[in-house]
Structures are given as C-alpha cells and as structure tokens.
Amino acid sequence: xxxxxxxxxxxxxxxxxxxxxxxxxxxxxxxxxxxxxxxxxxxxxxxxxxxxxxxxxxxxxxxxxxxxxxxxxxxxxxxxxxxxxxxxxxxxxxxxxxxxxxxxxxxxxxxxxxxxxxxxxxxxxxxxxxxxxxxxxx
Numbered sequence: 001x002x003x004x005x006x007x008x009x010x011x012x013x014x015x016x017x018x019x020x021x022x023x024x025x026x027x028x029x030x031x032x033x034x035x036x037x038x039x040x041x042x043x044x045x046x047x048x049x050x051x052x053x054x055x056x057x058x059x060x061x062x063x064x065x066x067x068x069x070x071x072x073x074x075x076x077x078x079x080x081x082x083x084x085x086x087x088x089x090x091x092x093x094x095x096x097x098x099x100x101x102x103x104x105x106x107x108x109x110x111x112x113x114x115x116x117x118x119x120x121x122x123x124x125x126x127x128x129x130x131x132x133x134x135x136x137x138x
Contacts, residue, residue: 006046010075010108019123026104030120033112034129038078050076058087063100073106080113088115
C-alpha cells in the first residue's frame with residue numbers, strides 16, 4: 001500500500017479546480033464523493049478534519065485561537081456527519097459571518113451532502129469516483 005499524505009489526498013480530489021470566486025467570496029474547492037461512504041478506508045486518516053471547527057463556525061467564534069497562520073485554509077471532511085440538516089443549510093452563511101473571514105484564504109470540502117454542494121458554483125465542485133465504485137451502480 002502506498003503511503004499518502006493529506007496533501008496527496010486533497011490534490012488528487014481537488015487539484016484540478018481553478019476558477020475566480022465572485023467578489024466577496026473565498027476560493028472554495030469541493031469534492032463531491034459519488035459512491036464511497038465516509039468510513040471507507042480511503043478517508044480513514046482524514047475523516048475528522050475540521051470537525052473541531054464546526055461549533056466555532058456555527059457560533060461565529062473567531063478561529064484565530066485554533067489557527068496561527070496569517071492567511072489560512074480550512075479543510076472540512078464530511079462535515080454532514082456532525083451537522084443536522086439545519087446546520088448543513090447554515091454552514092456557509094455562518095462561515096461568511098465569522099469574524100475570521102477576512103483571513104480565510106481557501107476552503108477545501110469533501111462531502112457527499114447535496115445540501116452542502118448546493119452552496120457552491122459549479123466550477124468549484126468536482127465529482128469524484130473511482131474504478132471500484134462502478135460496480136456499486138450496476
């Protein structure tokens with residue numbers, strides 16, 4: 001088995017996304033996972049990335065205490081596992097209301113939630129599927 005880094009996983013799924021966000025928006029890259037479930041071994045070591053930020057985002061609490069870089073990226077992996085339907089609808093609105101928004105450089109999101117995917121421009125979304133996913137739909 002090949003050893004992968006977190007950057008390898010994100011680059012594989014999101015590396016081809018390149019667009020100019022609308023004025024006032026942050027650059028977002030969204031991986032829409034078509035068939036693999038969140039607990040698939042592929043996602044095992046990144047599964048909880050960003051989950052500790054969700055309460056702070058929804059409460060509009062600054063994220064600086066968690067993140068020290070001047071411009072930072074946020075990575076959320078299957079945040080729907082930790083959010084109600086209402087939380088999924090509210091997530092992006094609350095992110096833009098967060099006091100740290102001016103310091104956000106980028107959001108990377110891995111999800112299979114149509115509610116979350118619906119918040120983004122089509123240029124920001126990449127549908128991810130793998131060879132072994134095909135058998136699940138035949």
